[in-house]
Amino acid sequence: MTSENNHPKTDTVSFRQCLKGTWTDRILLIALLVGIALLWFQIEKTLSHGLPTAYVYHGKTLLASYPLPNDDKVIHVAAEGEIGVSDIEISKHGIHFVSSPCTTHYCMLSGHKKHTGSVIACVPNHIMVVIRGASDEAQPHFDAVTE
């Protein structure tokens, strides 16, 4: 008699089994991943034309737009938001929140963003900086467009 026969057969479910999921789960996951990849591709396609330019918004208002400098020039934008002034740095390293009046500081923790389509948002202060290819109305030959 083997040791297996000595013990009653238990059908305990291991976590590893649960983690594998069913075929329906896997098909659903693949469908979601394909959808996300398509969305990502569409966004990249929309943004990847023109000179990379940083746009600073407060709500619906465009506060400033600057082409990302290629040299060592560092531009500081003092963006007045709902709860105070956010200091945004624009340099060859990309966009970066230097200081912010919010408490979470997620915007500052985002670090430098350089690639087209990158977004840093300070939700409590309603300030957002986005890098996208310059559109016609942004007039990229100007150093800055402010309102």
Add this chain to the structure above:
Amino acid sequence: MSENVKRNIPPRPSLKSLEDKAVWLSFVLLAIGLHVFEATLPSLGPWFKLGLANIMTLLALVMLGARAAFMLAIARVVIGSIFIGTLFTPTFFISLAGALTAATVLVVLYKMFPRMSLISLSLLAAVAHMSGQFITVETWFIQQPEVYYLLPPLLLLSCISGWINGAISSYIWQRLKKERL
């Protein structure tokens, strides 16, 4: 019985309803604990959390029903944010919107497809949670559609966390079913 009616004493609740209330309350406490625990963890990135508290919402859905799951999602966010200190801040409203969207999707899917697995439910709820948060941010706070540029990578992370949370819920649920038998 007639004595109780005379004295205007309400009838005693059944043992089952008391047990359900006790289970719901323990789930709420666990969900709040997980909510607060997650807030203390180092963030994997801005705007992203593992959503461990959703495990309790999923379990409440399969064990206690749609209403209990929905109430748990609201109670968890409101009481949890009191402990974290974010009540009525933008973080609170974004969190509440995400939790409500996820709970609604969970309840609707569970009613429509009762045999859907917990992993599938969790996956779709995680995606709904993230989407709900972004819609709230875009509508109330940032008001720029460019904010959706952040969505695809975060949806990707949501799928991973949704799958893991679903697997954990499934494991706990199967163990609990065995214990009850």
